[in-house]
Amino acid sequence: MSERQEECCAIHPPIRCGPEKCSQCGMMGKPVKKITLGALLKAEKRNTIPTGQEEFCFCRNPDCAVVYFALGQILYFKEDLSQPIYQKERQSSSTPVCYCFGWTVGKIRQKMERGDGKRIVEQITGEVKRGNCYCEITNPQGSCCLGNVSQVIAELSPKKSD
Ligand SMILES: [Zn+2]
Structure with a gap:
C-alpha cells in the first residue's frame, strides 16, 4: 500500500467522487x-462552483489539463487555479510539493544535494503532529502531501532506497 504515507493528518478526504473517471482522459x-x-x-472562478454539491473529483493525470470535474461535467482546468499543481507541473522547480510548509521541487532538490533529504519528511511530519497541516485548503489534491514528497525524494535519490 503506497498510500500509507498519505494518512498522516487528521483530515479525512471523501472516499468517492461522483463519476469516478475524468471524461477527458479516463483516469x-x-x-x-x-x-x-x-x-x-482563482477568485473570479469561485462563484462558478456548482451549488448543492459537497464533493468533486480531482484529475491527477499529468498529461490532462482538467483539474476538477463532477457528474459527467468538466469543471476546471489548470489555468483556473491560483497555484501550480504538483501532479501536472512538477517539472518546474517552483511548483510546490508540500503546500502547507512551502517545499517546492527546487527546495527539496537543494536540501537533498546537501544530504539533508531525511529532514524534509521529519519537518513535515513534525508540523503535522503539532496540528499545523492545512492540506484540505492548501493542496489542490485536498489531502496530505507526504506521499508526493516521498516520491520526489525517491526520484532524486541515488538508486539504493536506504
Ligand atoms: Zn483528466
Whole structure:
C-alpha cells in the first residue's frame, strides 16, 4: 500500500467522487471536498462552483489539463487555479510539493544535494503532529502531501532506497 504515507493528518478526504473517471482522459479521479475548490480556484472562478454539491473529483493525470470535474461535467482546468499543481507541473522547480510548509521541487532538490533529504519528511511530519497541516485548503489534491514528497525524494535519490 503506497498510500500509507498519505494518512498522516487528521483530515479525512471523501472516499468517492461522483463519476469516478475524468471524461477527458479516463483516469480515475481522486475525491476532494468543495472547500478545496473554493480555496484553490482563482477568485473570479469561485462563484462558478456548482451549488448543492459537497464533493468533486480531482484529475491527477499529468498529461490532462482538467483539474476538477463532477457528474459527467468538466469543471476546471489548470489555468483556473491560483497555484501550480504538483501532479501536472512538477517539472518546474517552483511548483510546490508540500503546500502547507512551502517545499517546492527546487527546495527539496537543494536540501537533498546537501544530504539533508531525511529532514524534509521529519519537518513535515513534525508540523503535522503539532496540528499545523492545512492540506484540505492548501493542496489542490485536498489531502496530505507526504506521499508526493516521498516520491520526489525517491526520484532524486541515488538508486539504493536506504
Ligand atoms: Zn483528466
